Amino acid sequence: MIIYKTDEQAEQMRWSALLVSKTLTEVAKILRPGLTTLSIDKMIGEFIRDHNAVPSFLNYNGYPFNSCLSVNDVVVHGFPNKNELKGGDIISVDIGVILNGWHGDHAYTFAIGNPGKDVIQLIKVTKESLYLGIEKAIAGNRIGDISFAIQEHTEKKYGYGVVRELVGHGLGKNMHEDPQVPNFGKRGTGTKLKEGMVLAIEPMINLGKKDVYTANDGWTVRTKDGKPSVHFEHDVCVRKIKADILSDYSIIEEEEKKNSNLFTS
Numbered sequence: 001m002i003i004y005k006t007d008e009q010a011e012q013m014r015w016s017a018l019l020v021s022k023t024l025t026e027v028a029k030i031l032r033p034g035l036t037t038l039s040i041d042k043m044i045g046e047f048i049r050d051h052n053a054v055p056s057f058l059n060y061n062g063y064p065f066n067s068c069l070s071v072n073d074v075v076v077h078g079f080p081n082k083n084e085l086k087g088g089d090i091i092s093v094d095i096g097v098i099l100n101g102w103h104g105d106h107a108y109t110f111a112i113g114n115p116g117k118d119v120i121q122l123i124k125v126t127k128e129s130l131y132l133g134i135e136k137a138i139a140g141n142r143i144g145d146i147s148f149a150i151q152e153h154t155e156k157k158y159g160y161g162v163v164r165e166l167v168g169h170g171l172g173k174n175m176h177e178d179p180q181v182p183n184f185g186k187r188g189t190g191t192k193l194k195e196g197m198v199l200a201i202e203p204m205i206n207l208g209k210k211d212v213y214t215a216n217d218g219w220t221v222r223t224k225d226g227k228p229s230v231h232f233e234h235d236v237c238v239r240k241i242k243a244d245i246l247s248d249y250s251i252i253e254e255e256e257k258k259n260s261n262l263f264t265s
Ligand code: MF3
Pocket: 056, 057, 058, 060, 061, 063, 067, 068, 077, 094, 095, 096, 105, 106, 169, 200
């Protein structure tokens, strides 16, 4: 069942999405080689609680951390750990909050130092595909229009692997609501989009093949071929002319550019 949001509710959700953007911005400030992902997770939890919200991932289906920190060949749901980040690593930082009862859930991939031109291109193209998908998130279109736009730009144009096992989703008072938003599919198919639908659109794109597996911890999703994977996620509200992006990359990108430990293309 799809739960449509009133304009007022969408504005409430913007605060939740923006708190995630602000948390990602704090992460962009501190990222450097030598930092452990566990210390990043701790900072994330503190920042969220300092802003009168709770980290929604913690204890979700038993998930044991505040955030998902997915390094290199980890696609999503990476456990924060005591390993130090090093130059050439990429890290997807995926954060969820509940603020005043509303969920925000979005993600950004950073490069620590230079991961090489192939991976830099993967990051750039995955982010582009997210925005191409968002362009299709308008009333009257269908979910498949979003899916197709993402798949065309990543798989068809660049030969990247589009993960099939994990998809985007509706968002609201629950982290996962209907409909599902796959990153692959056919134009003109699937649920019709209507004003007030709030979607978390989240391409997960592999440099190599699309195949992934879940590690023995029951969570960590990795590429089978061991090649890197990139993940970007925005929260958007479907509107008539143009989707309203509730989350905000501009504040993250500003700090990303200022931080000389991070590679930006
Ligand atoms: N952003 C992810 C999603 O959309 C992460 C949630 S998994 C969790 O599903 F267990 F960590 F919460």
